Amino acid sequence: MKHYQYVFVAATYLTYVLYFVTYVGVWKNAPEYLDQLQYFFKIFISLVLILLFHPFSKTTFTPFHKQVVFTAAVYLLTTTTFSIFLRRASEIKSRVVSDLPSLGSGSETLPTGPVSKGPV
Numbered sequence: 001m002k003h004y005q006y007v008f009v010a011a012t013y014l015t016y017v018l019y020f021v022t023y024v025g026v027w028k029n030a031p032e033y034l035d036q037l038q039y040f041f042k043i044f045i046s047l048v049l050i051l052l053f054h055p056f057s058k059t060t061f062t063p064f065h066k067q068v069v070f071t072a073a074v075y076l077l078t079t080t081t082f083s084i085f086l087r088r089a090s091e092i093k094s095r096v097v098s099d100l101p102s103l104g105s106g107s108e109t110l111p112t113g114p115v116s117k118g119p120v
Contacts (some may be wrong), residue, residue, distance in 0.1 A: 004048055005064055011041050012071055022086055031087065038079055045072050
């Protein structure tokens with residue numbers, strides 16, 4: 001395996017892990033690292049595609065090349081739609097959690113007696 005193949009595989013798996021961690025919300029800094037990784041990964045994928053498939057190359061299509069092309073296509077889709085969805089879902093989740101009244105605060109009391117149904 002060549003060096004750029006190792007970098008490609010490692011960056012791909014790291015991206016998957018950061019997507020998962022961002023979605024689950026385990027690490028609050030994960031979205032920032034995901035943004036940085038996406039930025040550099042876009043540049044890396046672009047350079048690999050240009051180097052491998054420029055018009056003057058006689059590259060034979062290997063399974064790794066299929067993986068690069070497929071990952072590039074999925075990556076374009078996810079960076080334009082999925083990451084926006086995750087970011088918005090995370091924002092909505094944090095707003096909902098912060099808007100929930102704290103349980104047991106005593107500010108709202110529940111009725112303890114029988115509930116009246118009005119005039120019979």
